[in-house]
Amino acid sequence: MAYRAHDVVTRALDVLDAHGLADLTMRRLGKELGVQPSALYHHFANKQSLLAAVADEILARGARPVEAERWQDRVVAICTMLRDSLLAYRDGAEVVATVHAFGLGATQPRDALTGALSGAGLRADDISVGTRTLLHYVYGHTIDEQTHLQADSAGALGDDAAAGVTDRDFANGLELILDGIALRVGVTQA
Amino acid sequence: MAYRAHDVVTRALDVLDAHGLADLTMRRLGKELGVQPSALYHHFANKQSLLAAVADEILARGARPVEAERWQDRVVAICTMLRDSLLAYRDGAEVVATVHAFGLGATQPRDALTGALSGAGLRADDISVGTRTLLHYVYGHTIDEQTHLQADSAGALGDDAAAGVTDRDFANGLELILDGIALRVGVTQA
């Protein structure tokens, strides 16, 4: 039944956010649902495809309308929304990046970026290079952020100078890539 | 004894390259060395620090002198060398990226890139943003490549159109980021 599978995903997200990816095991999730671990294999072929459903749910919950007109603003809006979506759940960036790398889902951000860059007047291969570069940036940067956030909330003496990466850093790196893309359109950002 | 620890790393690299990261377990490695798994804990505090040593060995084996003069050429040389180093061992990109993310080692590429960008006349925070952006790009791109290579050598009907990412794609994305950095120096590449 479709709604039962979705219940499993909802509970998986609870476990993920409360205890982290390392504790999101089939056995743990079964216990949390009051069910034998083997029962989960009725709804999902294996752990990987459960994680794919979890990743897509993280993205769906973080989805917002992108209102901007200029392609640069659309790209920034999409990347910011993606980062916010990932930061909303513990280990969210790692889950979604892994699922995307294995090609089992999480295609929505790629499609959105490709769509935005298609409105920029780029050659087809620049669209694909730009999309991949942006995705690698957002995933890599956000995994870094989330790793440091957890390290801080654990050991945490709070060396506030070496505090790692900030919102500003994210925006700066994004701008840098955007400038590289804009150069290929023959347009410089104001 | 220092040389015994290095023997463990050497054998770990053999197992990694022959069977992949999933099969690089403490138990498997012990068996391969003719030793109980618990014996490994005399040389390494835990699996993570063993993996850190493996990552550093992958980077050390792939290290080449960087001869270029212009900072752009130095960055390209470093990133290309890094990618080549990672591709030389099965799951090399994932191992090194993970170790780097956890901050347990693999600092050499970051230092090299920071050094190259320091010769470009950038503001301090542009050096750090540029370094991080380049690293995320190389790790992300190379993990993608390696994942697709393995998928191809497994299932592999050889849909040569959908064959994924190439050497050229790597160079193009790198150039794009480099252009974004160059804009911050007030220098456009010829």
Next chain:
DNA sequence: ACCTGAACACCGTTCAAGT
């Protein structure tokens, strides 16, 4: 259709004890 119970073939890590 959905779940149980039991099993299979594994993990990382610890620790007293041996040499």
Next chain:
DNA sequence: ACCTGAACACCGTTCAAGT
């Protein structure tokens, strides 16, 4: 200094059997 043996507390997955 280096290693063994045994244990602890886990994994993902399969599959006959139940309802």
